Amino acid sequence: MVTTKNKDDGHVGTLRTCLGCGKKDTRGELYRFAVIDARLCHDDRKILPGRGVYCCREQGCLNRLLKNTKKVKRALRRDLLDLSGIEGLTVTR
Ligand SMILES: [Zn+2]
Secondary structure (H helix, E strand, C coil): CCCCCCCCCCCCCCEEEECCCCCEEEHHHCEEEEEECCEEEECCCCCCCCCEEEECCCHHHHHHHHHCHHHHHHHHCCCCCECHHHHCCCCCC
């Protein structure tokens, strides 16, 4: 598979992959989580800098993401990650 480096990171129409189910959706339709001081935070306004992970607005996906910390850590290239900040997050529609 050919991967092209996407420099257009902030573009609204950019497709992102949900770490829970692997589905691709536009950036605006997904939750974004970013790391602040080794802690995963919900970046609800999508303004936090650095590497982020994305997840559908589905409780099932969110739960899968929280369970699969290995995958999250790999995606963020971090060995240490505190997910407690988003553990209580519930999906609102
Ligand atoms: Zn999903």
